Amino acid sequence: MSASDDVVIVYVPRDSAAKSVGADAVAAGIAAAADRPVHVVRNGSRGMLWLEPMVEVSTPAGRVAYGPVAPHDVEGLIAAGMLDGAEHPLRLGPTEEIAWLRDQTRVTFARVGVVDPLSAEDYAAHGGLAGLRRALSLTPAEVVAEVTESGLRGRGGAGFPAGIKWKTVLGAESELKFVCCNADEGDSGTFADRMLMEGDPFTLIEGMTIAAWAVGASEGYIYVRSEYPDAVDTLRAAIDTARAHGWLGKRVLDHDFSFDLFVRVGGGAYICGEETSMLDSLEGKRGMVRAKPPIPALEGLFGKPTVVNNVLTLGSVPMILADGAEAFAAHGVGRSRGTQVFQLGGNIAQGGIVETAFGITLGELVDGYGGGTRSGRPVRAVQVGGPLGAYLPTSQFDLPMDYEAFAAAGAMVGHGGVVVFDDTVDMAGQARFAMEFCAAESCGKCTPCRVGAVRGVEVIDRIVAGENRSANLKLLNDLCHLMTEGSLCAMGGLTPMPVKSALAHFPGDFGTTTEEKR
Amino acid sequence: MPILHAVMEDMGYVDPAAIPILAEELNLSRADVHGVVTFYHDFRQTPPGRTTVRICRAEACQAVGGRTLEERAKTRLGVGFGETTDDGAVSLEQVFCFGNCAIGPTVQVDERLYGRVSPEQLDHLLEVTA
Numbered sequence: 088m089s090a091s092d093d094v095v096i097v098y099v100p101r102d103s104a105a106k107s108v109g110a111d112a113v114a115a116g117i118a119a120a121a122d123r124p125v126h127v128v129r130n131g132s133r134g135m136l137w138l139e140p141m142v143e144v145s146t147p148a149g150r151v152a153y154g155p156v157a158p159h160d161v162e163g164l165i166a167a168g169m170l171d172g173a174e175h176p177l178r179l180g181p182t183e184e185i186a187w188l189r190d191q192t193r194v195t196f197a198r199v200g201v202v203d204p205l206s207a208e209d210y211a212a213h214g215g216l217a218g219l220r221r222a223l224s225l226t227p228a229e230v231v232a233e234v235t236e237s238g239l240r241g242r243g244g245a246g247f248p249a250g251i252k253w254k255t256v257l258g259a260e261s262e263l264k265f266v267c268c269n270a271d272e273g274d275s276g277t278f279a280d281r282m283l284m285e286g287d288p289f290t291l292i293e294g295m296t297i298a299a300w301a302v303g304a305s306e307g308y309i310y311v312r313s314e315y316p317d318a319v320d321t322l323r324a325a326i327d328t329a330r331a332h333g334w335l336g337k338r339v340l341d342h343d344f345s346f347d348l349f350v351r352v353g354g355g356a357y358i359c360g361e362e363t364s365m366l367d368s369l370e371g372k373r374g375m376v377r378a379k380p381p382i383p384a385l386e387g388l389f390g391k392p393t394v395v396n397n398v399l400t401l402g403s404v405p406m407i408l409a410d411g412a413e414a415f416a417a418h419g420v421g422r423s424r425g426t427q428v429f430q431l432g433g434n435i436a437q438g439g440i441v442e443t444a445f446g447i448t449l450g451e452l453v454d455g456y457g458g459g460t461r462s463g464r465p466v467r468a469v470q471v472g473g474p475l476g477a478y479l480p481t482s483q484f485d486l487p488m489d490y491e492a493f494a495a496a497g498a499m500v501g502h503g504g505v506v507v508f509d510d511t512v513d514m515a516g517q518a519r520f521a522m523e524f525c526a527a528e529s530c531g532k533c534t535p536c537r538v539g540a541v542r543g544v545e546v547i548d549r550i551v552a553g554e555n556r557s558a559n560l561k562l563l564n565d566l567c568h569l570m571t572e573g574s575l576c577a578m579g580g581l582t583p584m585p586v587k588s589a590l591a592h593f594p595g596d597f598g599t600t601t602e603e604k605r
Numbered sequence: 606m607p608i609l610h611a612v613m614e615d616m617g618y619v620d621p622a623a624i625p626i627l628a629e630e631l632n633l634s635r636a637d638v639h640g641v642v643t644f645y646h647d648f649r650q651t652p653p654g655r656t657t658v659r660i661c662r663a664e665a666c667q668a669v670g671g672r673t674l675e676e677r678a679k680t681r682l683g684v685g686f687g688e689t690t691d692d693g694a695v696s697l698e699q700v701f702c703f704g705n706c707a708i709g710p711t712v713q714v715d716e717r718l719y720g721r722v723s724p725e726q727l728d729h730l731l732e733v734t735a
Contacts, residue, residue, distance in 0.1 A: 103705070104708060278707070313610075314700060351606065352606070354610075354648060368606065372641065373640050374644060430707070431707060432665040433665040434669050504665075506665045524701065
């Protein structure tokens with residue numbers, strides 16, 4: 088082999104999901120067992136999480152993937168000629184040709200898994216900074232217009248048009264403005280924010296810098312949940328590198344524009360993913376939800392005009408500026424433009440990141456990409472949009488993933504998380520859990536949420552026990568209505584969504600009563 | 606909060622005796638600092654066990670047997686969530702989501718995350734810590 092004398096580049100993800108199934112040991116094993124010089128790059132994950140740890144080897148014909156590689160497989164792989172891309176039962180073929188990955192439209196996640204997350208050179212070589220350079224050649228108002236035209240909507244769940252939010256902040260008079268990134272991704276079944284921060288942190292930094300230029304902000308904060316220590320470390324290291332390269336600081340890319348960025352770590356409170364609660368937490372207070380108005384765009388962090396956007400929203404901005412609004416808006420359907428990063432989790436055979444245009448159906452995601460359940464049993468229910476999202480039965484698998492279609496079906500796309508359950512799931516138990524979770528995580532400011540959730544658990548228990556069932560079902564409906572209409576924020580306002588959808592689609596799980604049996 | 610995280614890192618918990626000192630330094634009332642400490646799940650006010658085991662209780666992990674792990678850990682350790690074994694060896698805590706939802710159920714032992722944890726592997730993890 089002619090390549091034998093050269094250093095072989097091997098990629099083993101540093102993503103915390105890959106590490107949770109042994110990527111560190113695999114990386115160490117390869118370095119120790121290799122029969123020639125190897126350079127192990129710890130990249131992000133390609134998002135095919137059921138194949139983790141997935142090892143890639145750089146060959147003259149491109150990168151070749153192997154997975155899932157357990158630490159004890161390493162010696163056999165090396166002996167079989169993995170470093171030359173040779174055959175092996177674990178060989179998956181050229182990475183780019185794996186159908187699951189090939190059929191996606193990677194925009195926000197274009198670099199994740201491809202580059203070394205902390206290499207500034209890699210970032211620039213893969214199209215990084217093109218968006219920021221273009222933005223700095225435009226006026227702030229032009230940048231805002233571009234983002235508005237792209238149709239980008241907040242990826243955190245609410246789906247508010249990003250351009251309109253930015254325009255409000257741009258128009259606000261203030262010496263000091265902020266850009267805050269909401270990286271308190273607490274929804275179960277969502278992990279795209281984490282994978283972007285761990286796999287391509289410079290994209291987020293670039294997106295925030297563009298936002299700062301567009302609205303006239305000089306300071307930014309990334310609020311990361313404490314459950315993501317690897318993301319925190321990666322971001323901090325990337326910010327240091329960005330400062331050293333002049334991508335952040337007094338003169339960004341040698342322009343008359345100053346912007347600096349800091350990471351703040353949350354305290355394990357789910358509610359801090361709500362934007363006003365996050366702002367209170369950033370100010371060092373209890374993460375209590377604020378009443379709106381005033382909106383954060385006018386009175387946000389420390390009372391100053393503030394852009395608050397989710398990781399994926401800000402992470403989509405560099406591409407929009409680099410390739411233009413039209414390229415982004417060309418993807419998607421109706422008022423849901425661009426791509427969405429869907430996350431398949433729970434009881435799923437092939438879980439991971441599916442970035443594709445809006446409009447794909449739920450069934451295509453779960454049965455197509457996901458390959459059904461991991462347990463091999465039939466799918467019974469799917470929860471879309473996190474703990475506050477609706478439970479849907481398989482009869483709704485033809486529902487297209489777009490904000491409006493989901494809202495019309497009494498559900499929400501949210502942050503794009505899809506959690507699959509097989510036929511062993513007890514939906515009354517899941518409904519009870521939704522209330523229990525709300526009771527544990529409520530900030531306590533408003534009564535419908537703080538007290539309603541506790542009462543909700545009690546009422547569901549009574550219904551399942553068959554106690555005064557009709558009356559209690561009516562009570563639960565009343566309670567859900569009150570929480571929906573009377574809560575300050577989405578925590579109390581949306582907790583009824585999983586409860587009511589479970590009740591509507593799976594009434595049999597809530598027991599039957601003597602009244603009904605007659 | 607960065608200060609409280611630093612205290613947690615150094616001491617493992619926020620000693621209630623530290624609250625007046627922090628309040629004085631930050632020019633806040635003791636109630637303000639106490640309020641913040643008690644609001645966030647991360648800040649505990651008692652010393653933790655030598656090892657902390659965290660189990661994910663969120664929906665994605667429930668879908669793949671997370672609830673079995675919860676019960677098994679509680680039974681084996683003889684403590685509930687938020688408690689520490691009598692010998693001070695292990696603190697058991699609940700977490701809602703580590704963002705490892707495609708390859709759950711997920712358990713964290715101190716700083717190390719484990720995915721696809723089977724009941725047998727949980728037993729093994731608990732044995733090593735005990």
